[in-house]
Amino acid sequence: MSYRTRLLSIAAGGLLSLSAALASNAQAQGPDLSPTQKDRVRVEKVEAAAKLIPADFKFVTPGKLTVASIPGRLPFAVYANDNKTPVGSEPDIAQLVADSLGLELELVPIAWADWPLGVTSGRFDAAIHNITVTEERKQKFDFSTYRNDLIGFYVPLNSAVQSISKPEDVAGLKVIVSSGTNQEEILLRWSEANKAKGLAPSEVQYYDDEAVLDVALQSGRADAYLGPNATSAFKAAQENKTRQVGTFSGGWPETAEIAVATKKGGGLADAFTTALNAQIENGNYAKVLARWNLSAEAIKQSRTNPQGLPKS
Missing domain, CATH: 3.40.190.10 (Periplasmic binding protein-like II)
Structure with missing residues (x-):
């Protein structure tokens, strides 16, 4: 094998290795959207x-x-x-x-x-x-x-907010929520309760566009997002831009x-x-x-x- 041939072979092997690595990395970062779902959990008859x-x-x-x-x-x-x-x-x-x-x-x-x-x-x-x-x-x-x-509060990774476990924790925060949802009703009740205690109310923000919502959260125009925990947790794991700081029942205070x-x-x-x-x-x-x-x-x-x- 000539020197040039060896170089081409090494380069080709390197490209194949890089391609495999990129494919593996993409698979690790994204969900399996194949119809076969080879990793789906299968069980025996009960x-x-x-x-x-x-x-x-x-x-x-x-x-x-x-x-x-x-x-x-x-x-x-x-x-x-x-x-x-x-x-x-x-x-x-x-x-x-x-x-x-x-x-x-x-x-x-x-x-x-x-x-x-x-x-x-x-x-x-x-x-x-x-x-x-x-x-x-x-x-x-x-x-x-x-x-x-569950509904969950999510903040940017670098946020100073570490935990939201009770109504007082949202006093004075700018919180994004979707209109007409259970979580909006809960947030508004919390804000009114805080006002009655002499605490600062929450600034409630609404965004119809998810991309605009993300920008508001990452730019600091909003402090937190309150929404369904399932979708927020999945998104946080995929994008690694937000983290969960508290979860509550979707029917709070009911389970x-x-x-x-x-x-x-x-x-x-x-x-x-x-x-x-x-x-x-x-x-x-x-x-x-x-x-x-x-x-x-x-x-x-x-x-x-x-x-x-x-x-x-």
Whole structure:
């Protein structure tokens, strides 16, 4: 081999190594959006859960668990790079349940507004997408809980704010929040309570554009952002520009939980709850949450139809 040939060979090998390193780094930094989801947690059938399915229950498709999924934003669910397969934390939870019951998973992408009628009409066996248990919803649906509903305060990495654990901690802070949300209602109540104590109120800021929101936070025009912890935690882990300084129940001061929704009286809820508890006990559930940076929202036990948020 000539000297020139050896140089070309070394250069080519270096480029291949660099390419592999860059690909590996990109994979480490970004979520897996392939439709195959090779790292998705898969489990064995849980006989105790499968036996709780009523003998006369008719699934939408025999042998399959048909689940409504709402692709829109990670970590919950988005379309994979084939533009048709939902992937994310909620499809992973759906897979846990389907595997535990010995069923094949069939995910049906829909809009958020379509899941209630889809479940009650029998178009889907269940809906799994960040659905909070409420007393109003319990009139039409049965629930099997699998995650705490948390909101979180996030600040820039270099912020002097280290902890927000009580209303007094937001006194005088400039806080970004979305209009018409639970977190806005909580923040406004906290600010009014602080004013009543003689403390400085919070300056509440609203941004429709997420990019503008990010700029306001990083430039110091705002001190903190209060929003759904799940999406904020995922974003913080991916971008490494913000950090969490406090979390609270999404129904503060009431406890709020996220659950699988099935048709009221349909007979699936106890089977789903048993399946989820089996995966909580053996550690597979924790692996799913860790995969999507949702460990902070883990529950210790799944429950069927717990107390939900009160009717407004």
